[in-house]
Amino acid sequence: MRPARSVLLVAALLLLGLVLTPATAQSAPTTSRTPTTPSAPTAPTAAASPVASNGQLKVCGTKLCNQQGKAFQLRGMSTHGLQWYSQCVTSGSLNALATDWKADVLRVSMYIQEDGYETDPRRFTDLVHAAIEQATARGMYVIVDWHMLDPGDPHHNLARAKTFFSEIAQRHRDKNNLLYEIANEPSGVSWSRIKSYAEQLIPVIRAKDPDTPILVGTRAWSSLGVSEGANESEVVANPVNAANIMYTFHFYAYSHRDEYLQTLSRAADRIPVFVTEFGTQNYAGEGANDFAMAQRYLDLLAAKKISWVNWNFSDDHRSGAVFKQGTCAGNGPWAGTSPLKPAGVWIRDRVRTPDDF
Template sequence: MQIQFRAAASTSDTAARTAVAAGGRLKVCGNRLCDASGQPVQLRGMSTHGTQWYAQCVTNGSLDALAEDWGADVLRVSTYVQEGGYETNPAHFTNLASRIIDQATARGMYVIVDWHMLTPGDPHVNLERAKKFFTDIAKRHGHQPNLLYEIANEPSGVSWNAIKSYAEKLIPVIRANDPETTILVGTRAWSSFGVSEGSDEREVVNNPVRATNIMYTFHFYAASHRDAYLRTLDRASDRLPVFVTEFGTQNHAGEGANDFTMSQRYLDLMSRKKISWVNWNFSDDHRSGAVFKQGTCSGDRWKGTGVLKEAGIWIRARMG
């Protein structure tokens, strides 16, 4: 049996039907993400935008809408390292991530703790910061059954060997405080398994990270990333446990026209192979990839389609 979680309302009479209540602590079994009983599962959800810019979009009301109205079962909490993020005030951004984890947990959702290193693309630059951040988060939340740790958002300009080395230095630090939570490892070339820099998944297949209970991440933007990327995801997921922790229906910058036809091809593949996915992004940014219309996050209306852009309407319909 293969399970598709569906999050439910956070009230006590429906708590038993939430994703976490149904699935418990997740783990990797073979090439798939599985629930506590070993059954393959597929999570579907949203990623926050950078919390240094759009924390106001992550409220009790918006998360009620995501869990209840949309039917999402996972929230990715994106803590940028640079660009005015974690490095400017580690305590503040750790507390902010922790607060959002608590809010999502109260609604029975899984949470991806995203270390959103982007520029520079070498994750080693932020290794000591990452050790501190994940140690703090693991000490606070590692006992919970609903976390996943994404340790390097989109490495770029570095070899797979360098990314693997980073993971093998960071993972034992996390495991010292949390031996059980699934860890998600970014792949080369903006988490494309190297495709965006002329390689493919074989470099990971032939040289995997020396650790257990891990998955590898893949990101795509359907208007830019066409058949070569789709084929890579298909092949990689035959050989490796893969989690699509970020995708958009637009171009690689998360803007421009939506390509829903190509996006649906990806979703059909991920549904067939039970590959979990998270859409970018849960904010009212001006770009087409932000699901809310501009100005929504300064108000108190979250449910229904009236507050959503075209991409938001489309992804909401495919969530629950």
């Protein structure tokens, strides 16, 4: 997501049995029935969890497959930037995501600039470690999102990425529930430049962790080039020289119409694609929801077994944040529809019962 950029850094992050204990945060940049208020759910049992059922994922052909080699679609949510909205990622909120929402996957969004990783690599790496452990305890898959955004050239952060992913891969290499997203939304650079970055970083990760799928950002804010006048053909003709990888696609339904949808459809027949971020609003994650267009995308994703993650699991004031303002500061309630904005109600339904729509 391409955000506005005026924020105040979260003052303190305390670990008190939560992933990231509630703290005061200001509105952050963007990159959304009848109310119910059930009691907070408990974490799922291992036998019932997505990871227990599907095990180590791998890329097979153009699909993401489970340990039995069957094409498998992950559905879940992305956190907002940990530097602003760590207070939305708690034991209670993750219990709700795993059991009430029945999500398969949590994307842990760690910004690099914008008061993120580069300001304190140790602290932010530890926040990611903590989030991985909490999601793992609930039987969910975890996307470790290297949320580079501005500058748009991933090479700007290559040395940092090598340091970060080396540690993450070393510590979590024995887990079977991770995916590494190595470049959130490259922009203003050629596909060959992004490919070069991936081909320098992937061997560093593979030296520590040979099995975890790796997700590679595509040109023009992970639009497969569409937002800068290109399309999927450049990736199809010149893929990254690595195995067990997928290419990311991001869309915001109000802004990204048929050209984007058709590009995604064509690409998915030629290369492995994972939608690691989408919203029902405009590309800034704000404004009116276009649920009809978003449903067209989800129908395509279901038909082609393309995994997806929605932006975002926070109480930011924008319509793309699923929780109403104040939910995170009040530590819930998290479950049911009462704490959710319209986009939250809509996406929760699709995470819970994807085949009913």
